[in-house]
Amino acid sequence: MTDMISPNLFASVPDPDGRFGPYGGKFVAETLMSALADLEVIYRELSCDPDFQREFDSDLAHYVGRPSPLYEASRMSDAIGGGRIFLKREDLNHTGAHKVNNTIGQALLAKHMGKKRIIAETGAGQHGVASATVAARLGLECHVFMGAEDIKRQSLNVYRMKLLGAEVIPVTSGSKTLKDAMNEALRDWVTYVDNTFYIIGTVAGPHPYPMLVRDFQSVIGREARRQSLAMTGKLPDALVACVGGGSNAIGLFHPFLSDESVAMYGVEAGGHGVETGQHAAPLSAGTPGVLHGNRTYLMQDPNGQIMETHSVSAGLDYPGVGPEHSWLKDIGRVNYVAANDDEALAAFHHWTRTEGIMPALETAHALAYAEKLAAEMTPDQNIIVNLSGRGDKDILTVAAIEGIEV
Amino acid sequence: MSRLTPCFDALRSSGRKAVIPYIVAGDPTVASTVPMLHRLVAAGADVLELGVPFSDPMSEGPVIQRGHERALANSVSLTQVLAMVVEFRQQDQTTPVVIMGYANPVERMGYAQFAAECAAAGVDGLITVDLPPEEVGPLNAELQKVEIDNIFLISPTTPAQRIGTITANASGFIYYVAVKGVTGAGHLDSSDVGMHLDLIRAETALPICVGFGIKDAESATSVGAMADGVVVGSALIDTMTVAMESGSSLDVGVEKAVTLLGSIRSGIDNM
Structure with missing residues (x-):
């Protein structure tokens, strides 16, 4: 389509x-x-x-601290040895997220x-x-x-x-x-x-x-587009963002939607695995319905009851998704994929240790997928990942999962 | 054809007001619902409103929310709600039954199938809280094919110029929501209700029933004097569950709710 x-x-x-x-x-x-x-x-x-x-x-300039930087994650990119990964640093905003x-x-x-x-x-x-x-x-x-x-x-x-x-x-x-x-x-x-x-x-x-x-969050993509052109002389080849309701993803994607060369990946919460049913990935495994004022893809049972979701990250633990994402999925403009709890936790550690940037667990889903995507790409190709939030808020969650008393 | 218009015509010609109880299908048990509907009719209900349980009942206050949760714990689906109407109709061919719920279970079933199954079951009308006129077109087309009434809510925040848009899509009766808030809220202002009913009457000849915030004979008569009928839901469910939580049997809980409806009936008839 x-x-x-x-x-x-x-x-x-x-x-x-x-x-x-x-x-x-x-x-x-x-x-x-x-x-x-x-x-x-x-x-x-x-x-x-x-x-x-x-x-x-x-x-946005004086209170939030915009524009947020676009940062090339060189050490991680070198370690993967494929596409170059750039991070749109929304974690550096006042209050720590987009x-x-x-x-x-x-x-x-x-x-x-x-x-x-x-x-x-x-x-x-x-x-x-x-x-x-x-x-x-x-x-x-x-x-x-x-x-x-x-x-x-x-x-x-x-x-x-x-x-x-x-x-x-x-x-x-x-x-x-x-x-x-x-x-x-x-x-x-x-x-x-x-x-x-x-x-x-x-x-x-x-x-x-x-x-x-969407309009308020689109500042993310407008800046990223400008920064990519200034830093690399071209548009990115791919964009990656996590999707719960989908505001950070739409904010990054929207200003690029007409740029046909830019591939887009929205990463949903795969929880224990999309195949287990215990996840929060309505675009990957849901069906259209009506909840909270809009028609969109939902996790629902055959009787139209909304199902309970599971994700390690509270911010992605939602059975619906913004309606524009549902439309972008149907017309084939954005690819929606999922990363599991384990993959997100691994990325949380990996990125913290490799780049000195501790991502929110929500964001870690996008990073987990970006690692896979970069491995399939070549060093002349660039990916921008929306680093939508910082991970300080998740330290106690990560410690509890790993049985560490803080 | 819907039983609602003949029902309201008969009430009007005898100078009576409609008393409309609301219960959630399958609350507290699947087996209790149909017998309770018959008892409510015997106690003076003119029209029955049967709630379709939904996981996210956004317009309900805590009392009815818990009713939805109990019904869902009994795995009650829209299909089962319609089966309850079929069972009710085996003994009662005359009392109009309106089903009330949220859009998603109806969406999931599909509008055409839903309308056909409602008609086959003997449903007379539908109230869908989250389907305003802007979103109702495709469903209304299916309901009209089978002559099922679609009943719309009008609220204290509905602008006067919007009332005509709503009444143009409506049939059966108009449901005026007496308070800004969720079901079971307790701040009914009858002078404000009267003002809004006048605005609605300027746009439609449909009967107008008032709900949200009616909890006893007194509040029912204060709005009953101005309206064509009253809807009472949270008060019935609260009466039933409070009795059961303090150790009464299901039967006694139902009886207390039915008695409350009877007192509302006689309060309205004697005002």
């Missing part, structure tokens, strides 16, 4: 109804429909407003809409931390919904959010992870919709969220 791709295709989504082909849309309760319409109107207005763009760019690009943007929207209370869902805690951070900076009340299971495995981030003045609300329903945190955030939003801005952390949820989160 790749022959239907033209440069205009990627600028044409989502359509006015928020659809990416058959995916996306606004599958929410009536109470939220007018809030979504208001958000869309103000976003369409502000996204063409040069003052808003300047404010966003200025915050998540802040989006929370800065959405907090500016909240400010322009006069909303004084923000809510967010979080899995690994990175989006919660990034939301609590912008809330502190703007003096907004912040409530973060987090699965009780994730609170256990990400205790450092929970304490960080509390230090930032956010209230962290444990979610004990369902599987007690990211999907349940999102259910609870939607329930809160429906209740306090008048004064509350919901900062969704990924390119999922109802329209216009997948579009606006």
